[in-house]
Amino acid sequence: MTDNINPTLIWLRRDLRLRDHLPLTKAVESGAPIIPVYILDRTSPEIEKPGAASLWWLHHSLSALQKAYREKGIKLILRRGPAVEVLGELCKETEAGALFFQRSILPGEEALEQNIADFCERNEIDFRRFRGETLYDPGEIRTGSDTPYKVFTPFWKSCLEEPEPGEPLPIPRTIPAAKNDPESDKLEDWELLPKRPNWAKSFENLWQPGKEGAGEEGAGEVGARRSLARFLNSHVSDYKKMRDYPAVDGTSRLSPHLHYGEISIRDCWHQTKAEHVADKGAEAFLRELGWREFCYHLLHHWPEMEEQPFRPEYAAYPWAKNKAQLEAWQKGKTGFPIIDAAMRQLWQTGWMHNRLRMLVGSFLVKNLMIHWHEGRDWFWDTLVDADIANNSAGWQWIAGSGADAAPYFRIFNPVTQSERFDKEGEFIRRYVPELKDLPAKHIHAPYDAPKEILEKAGVRLGKTYPKPIVDLKTTRQAALDGYEKVKANKDD
Numbered sequence: 001m002t003d004n005i006n007p008t009l010i011w012l013r014r015d016l017r018l019r020d021h022l023p024l025t026k027a028v029e030s031g032a033p034i035i036p037v038y039i040l041d042r043t044s045p046e047i048e049k050p051g052a053a054s055l056w057w058l059h060h061s062l063s064a065l066q067k068a069y070r071e072k073g074i075k076l077i078l079r080r081g082p083a084v085e086v087l088g089e090l091c092k093e094t095e096a097g098a099l100f101f102q103r104s105i106l107p108g109e110e111a112l113e114q115n116i117a118d119f120c121e122r123n124e125i126d127f128r129r130f131r132g133e134t135l136y137d138p139g140e141i142r143t144g145s146d147t148p149y150k151v152f153t154p155f156w157k158s159c160l161e162e163p164e165p166g167e168p169l170p171i172p173r174t175i176p177a178a179k180n181d182p183e184s185d186k187l188e189d190w191e192l193l194p195k196r197p198n199w200a201k202s203f204e205n206l207w208q209p210g211k212e213g214a215g216e217e218g219a220g221e222v223g224a225r226r227s228l229a230r231f232l233n234s235h236v237s238d239y240k241k242m243r244d245y246p247a248v249d250g251t252s253r254l255s256p257h258l259h260y261g262e263i264s265i266r267d268c269w270h271q272t273k274a275e276h277v278a279d280k281g282a283e284a285f286l287r288e289l290g291w292r293e294f295c296y297h298l299l300h301h302w303p304e305m306e307e308q309p310f311r312p313e314y315a316a317y318p319w320a321k322n323k324a325q326l327e328a329w330q331k332g333k334t335g336f337p338i339i340d341a342a343m344r345q346l347w348q349t350g351w352m353h354n355r356l357r358m359l360v361g362s363f364l365v366k367n368l369m370i371h372w373h374e375g376r377d378w379f380w381d382t383l384v385d386a387d388i389a390n391n392s393a394g395w396q397w398i399a400g401s402g403a404d405a406a407p408y409f410r411i412f413n414p415v416t417q418s419e420r421f422d423k424e425g426e427f428i429r430r431y432v433p434e435l436k437d438l439p440a441k442h443i444h445a446p447y448d449a450p451k452e453i454l455e456k457a458g459v460r461l462g463k464t465y466p467k468p469i470v471d472l473k474t475t476r477q478a479a480l481d482g483y484e485k486v487k488a489n490k491d492d
């Protein structure tokens with residue numbers, strides 16, 4: 001315990017870890033006692049409001065962080081309310097001499113951070129912000145003509161020409177505690193977990209939060225590090241080949257850990273490079289981390305990207321409104337097995353494989369012609385890894401309106417994609433059990449299967465499994481016709 005020095009407050013947001021945490025390391029180096037604080041802010045317009053599945057993750061992540069700090073003799077303080085006010089109150093209550101935090105890359109939070117900086121200046125509190133959410137500063141990577149990048153490949157090339165990201169910092173050996181801890185809310189009182197009904201119950205089959213030892217992929221720093229270790233030890237080398245097959249455990253599933261900063265991005269970078277330096281799989285994996293950098297770079301330079309089409313001409317696209325079809329998509333009842341399996345994976349686990357995100361996105365935006373905002377919102381509420389930058393960029397990519405997007409005429413065919421990436425129907429059988437007895441040949445498009453095959457597999461279309469809600473061929477053409485309006489808008 002340290003007396004006679006005013007404590008340093010560490011404000012935590014999407015950096016819920018102890019290792020490679022620059023504000024924490026710097027505060028410890030200053031010798032001041034530390035008070036870490038997390039604020040649940042549901043009112044400040046600048047602060048992102050996680051969706052329901054992400055709040056489920058946040059609960060477990062905070063619980064893990066409380067434990068990690070407790071083991072160091074430190075209490076993590078939880079408070080609710082507008083962040084600027086709560087921090088102001090806490091500074092006064094604790095007579096804090098300093099306030100440190102990791103700066104946010106979210107454009108809205110910049111103004112909020114400035115308000116906090118002004119408050120600190122008025123009150124003579126040492127105020128410091130540190131980088132940490134990305135490998136490279138999204139504002140610093142620029143083209144030769146000093147503009148932000150709009151295309152991934154040259155962006156990533158330019159990143160790779162930058163000096164190597166710094167080595168991750170260890171967890172401070174000892175962290176000085178404050179003499180008196182301020183009051184803290186109880187995490188349970190925040191009610192971040194769903195109760196009636198507990199729709200997230202099945203999430204635990206995949207993520208196993210909070211289970212000691214077994215919790216290989218639970219939320220929190222330990223789970224994050226185990227996920228990375230599992231990935232690097234067992235399948236990074238096959239990543240390039242296997243990352244497109246949803247039935248295979250071929251990707252890292254680090255996304256929720258990275259979103260909440262339970263592991264730092266440069267820690268992922270260095271661990272991957274250290275162990276797999278000349279590995280093609282590792283190179284492909286690092287490139288995906290590069291896509292995350294690119295999405296953050298885009299959001300930094302085009303904050304309106306969350307709402308507005310990056311290419312303005314796409315505002316003319318003739319979106320359809322169809323509540324019944326939207327609900328069929330959300331519930332995994334479209335009659336297209338790979339789409340339904342993917343949407344049910346999302347509902348049952350809070351996560352969806354990247355190839356499937358592309359397929360269900362294309363189906364919603366192109367075959368149903370429903371606005372990408374609807375898909376973005378559903379993902380926001382149901383993904384444990386929901387992330388403003390990656391989600392908006394992903395949806396704009398699908399819609400064709402994004403910076404480095406899929407061209408408008410690229411319309412994924414869910415049947416041929418299913419035949420290619422889930423050949424034996426293994427993934428479909430896992431999430432659409434009503435089709436499990438269909439032979440692989442017919443599982444991708446049961447509506448084309450002969451009657452006797454369906455009967456033998458116990459499938460009654462329209463009864464045990466839906467008939468397709470749209471015709472792929474005509475809806476494809478309608479989507480292409482819609483893009484004529486976009487083109488005309490561009491030519492105007």
Ligand SMILES: Cc1cc2nc3c(=O)[nH]c(=O)nc-3n(C[C@H](O)[C@H](O)[C@H](O)COP(=O)(O)OP(=O)(O)OC[C@H]3O[C@@H](n4cnc5c(N)ncnc54)[C@H](O)[C@@H]3O)c2cc1C
Pocket residue numbers: 243251252253254255256258259288289290291292293295352353354355357358361379383385386387388390391392394395398
């Ligand atoms: C429509 C759509 C919406 C998406 N919404 C999100 C979202 O809300 N949150 C999110 O984290 N990712 C999103 N993605 C990107 C990608 O699908 C996920 O990051 C990935 O599936 C997470 O699984 P993983 O951790 O096993 O990925 P891995 O393949 O193991 O990749 C490692 C990490 O790289 C990053 N990454 C990988 N692919 C992408 C990508 N295309 N764009 C940006 N970063 C990427 C992620 O941080 C990921 O955790 C979206 C993609 C699409 C097409």
